[in-house]
Amino acid sequence: MLIFEHSQPGRLNYSQSPTIITKVTDIPQNLVRKIPPLLPEVSEMDTVRHYTRLSQKNFSIDTAFYPLGSCTMKYNPRACNSLAMLPQFLARHPLAPEDTGQGFLACMYELQEILQDVTGMAGVSLTPMAGAQGELVGVAMIRAYHESRKDYIRTEIIVPDAAHGTNPATAVMCGYKVVEISTDKEGNVDMEALRTAVGPKTAGLMLTNPSTLGVFEKNISKMSEVVHQAGGLLYYDGANLNAILGKVKPGDMGFDVIHINLHKTFSTPHGGGGPGSAPVGVSERLLPFIPVPVVALENGTYRWVTEKEIPQSIGRMSAHMGNAGVLLRAYIYARLLGAEGMHRVAEFATLNANYLMVELGKAGFEIAYPTRRASHEFIITLKNLKEKTGVTAMNVAKRLLDKGYHAPTTYFPLLVPECLLIEPAETESKETLDAFVVAMKEILTEAYTEPELVKNAPHNTPVRKLDDVKAARELDLIWKKTPS
Amino acid sequence: MHIPSHLKYTKSHEWIRLEIDGTVTIGISQHAQELLGDMVFVEYPKIGRKLKQGEECAVVESVKAAADVYAPMTGEVTEVNSELESEPEKINQDPYAAWLFKLKPADLNELNELLDAAAYQRIIESEIH
Numbered sequence: 097m098l099i100f101e102h103s104q105p106g107r108l109n110y111s112q113s114p115t116i117i118t119k120v121t122d123i124p125q126n127l128v129r130k131i132p133p134l135l136p137e138v139s140e141m142d143t144v145r146h147y148t149r150l151s152q153k154n155f156s157i158d159t160a161f162y163p164l165g166s167c168t169m170k171y172n173p174r175a176c177n178s179l180a181m182l183p184q185f186l187a188r189h190p191l192a193p194e195d196t197g198q199g200f201l202a203c204m205y206e207l208q209e210i211l212q213d214v215t216g217m218a219g220v221s222l223t224p225m226a227g228a229q230g231e232l233v234g235v236a237m238i239r240a241y242h243e244s245r246k247d248y249i250r251t252e253i254i255v256p257d258a259a260h261g262t263n264p265a266t267a268v269m270c271g272y273k274v275v276e277i278s279t280d281k282e283g284n285v286d287m288e289a290l291r292t293a294v295g296p297k298t299a300g301l302m303l304t305n306p307s308t309l310g311v312f313e314k315n316i317s318k319m320s321e322v323v324h325q326a327g328g329l330l331y332y333d334g335a336n337l338n339a340i341l342g343k344v345k346p347g348d349m350g351f352d353v354i355h356i357n358l359h360k361t362f363s364t365p366h367g368g369g370g371p372g373s374a375p376v377g378v379s380e381r382l383l384p385f386i387p388v389p390v391v392a393l394e395n396g397t398y399r400w401v402t403e404k405e406i407p408q409s410i411g412r413m414s415a416h417m418g419n420a421g422v423l424l425r426a427y428i429y430a431r432l433l434g435a436e437g438m439h440r441v442a443e444f445a446t447l448n449a450n451y452l453m454v455e456l457g458k459a460g461f462e463i464a465y466p467t468r469r470a471s472h473e474f475i476i477t478l479k480n481l482k483e484k485t486g487v488t489a490m491n492v493a494k495r496l497l498d499k500g501y502h503a504p505t506t507y508f509p510l511l512v513p514e515c516l517l518i519e520p521a522e523t524e525s526k527e528t529l530d531a532f533v534v535a536m537k538e539i540l541t542e543a544y545t546e547p548e549l550v551k552n553a554p555h556n557t558p559v560r561k562l563d564d565v566k567a568a569r570e571l572d573l574i575w576k577k578t579p580s
Numbered sequence: 581m582h583i584p585s586h587l588k589y590t591k592s593h594e595w596i597r598l599e600i601d602g603t604v605t606i607g608i609s610q611h612a613q614e615l616l617g618d619m620v621f622v623e624y625p626k627i628g629r630k631l632k633q634g635e636e637c638a639v640v641e642s643v644k645a646a647a648d649v650y651a652p653m654t655g656e657v658t659e660v661n662s663e664l665e666s667e668p669e670k671i672n673q674d675p676y677a678a679w680l681f682k683l684k685p686a687d688l689n690e691l692n693e694l695l696d697a698a699a700y701q702r703i704i705e706s707e708i709h
Contacts, residue, residue: 257707278706507644510615511707564643565669568620 099146100575103136109143153558155502161528163504165519166338166360180424190416194399201398205391207427214438215354216347217377221386223418230355230374231266236410237353237385238300238329239270250299256285258309258509260335263302272299283309283465290322298328306336306471308509320350337361339446339472342439352379362426373422384408444522445472452520452529459537464512473519475512482514487543487550489514495553499535582610584676589700590652596694603658607679608640611704616642619668624660624681631655638680653690655683
């Protein structure tokens, strides 16, 4: 039921009503509306009940295990939220003079330093406002680098077939042609395919490591050598940084540019819960091109560094300092962890993933890359289950909702048929993982004994199985008042 | 995987059938239909439009994704299967009967460059792990 459907003429929500009424007289008559806007008229208590009911229908990491992990949203520690909401942060104007905002600037400076240190890069800019924008910045800097050297023949970006769809999209947005290379049976980039693809036209290689297949690229040093020898640069997609945080530095692997999804690895709100943020880290040779502003520390005072000092900068990605509220949350998260806690994130994330992978294997699920150790995530394939029982990965995902678990990522990566990509993240306990294995085992049994039960799932959720086709073909997005 | 041997295929998962009158009929393969899932919309090229080989010319949209369909050969669009407008699910039911559009090819030799069933089968296998 929509809030509009609770509406009764004359009902008022006093807490939402204006406390001061100002008469405005300077709006031209032709711009003043003649009919009052159609707004719901609902009492305060009914409003509270309406939104509480909606929140109860929602499945979130605050209610139960959510095996989408850092890929979608990790648990957001409450401390990050409350500290970032200090009135001194909230009320700070983005154009406030530097000397009245030293506290905020100090946080931003230290976040730059922390990210630089943990990724092994030479410089960091915090301004990109989402993962996709971070990627755009990264490839734009690669382009700016080649063009500054008058190296105009490089027109190609190499992308493995296991990459996130945003990688080729970013390369194209920056005017490059995408050269796709294949993956071998073990989930590594095919070195022969890479050697064939690399040449004088190569501007760079975009890579996620660990890859979307949940395995670490074993040949990364060799790959880096091959690309660098050809004059290309290496781009690190930070989507899976959670697996190696504080353990391995992308800078040490030879990457020239990296974007870090704070809304993934650094636990900031994401998706329906908040905007993204994707700082970029660069190697020495890309330093002249980083987006502005960045924060500098000089004689104990923090100050903005702008285009004046970085004239070759690719420019500004946001009006001010990116998503400042998100950056603050990430900073607090990093400070709460400390250097020590930072590798514990990676250690527990990979431990949980490997434990869950082994246990699900024992329970009878087929692991997509059984010879490989999982990173912070792993893939199971239900191809054989589908052939034997007709039960698909989507059916299993929906049935998990009945058992009180959110579904893992389904049908990604595209290379593995009928797959579930499972990422428990570091915050889950062994008891939670064990209970998840029990639920998965039950579903596997049901697939053989009562396949219809699984195929028609979910049965216990506020909304049952959706008619996807009807939803797409008969879009119903606008509420209209029905004449009473 | 059902890959009829009398048809030609492309890497981008279109099938092509040569008709007696010298036109070619184009649709999407069983594999493409399976990957995309339940179809919800089809967008055709305009009749009379001149297409270059490899040009984006139609769109099939499923509950999961919208996918471009590429012209497998250079030529002029002569007919579209408007039946799919109201019943796009026919692509899921029988992708080799639910054709999308017909072309009058500029050069029939281009047909020889297309994949045969065995070569297309290998492409699909190499894409799946």
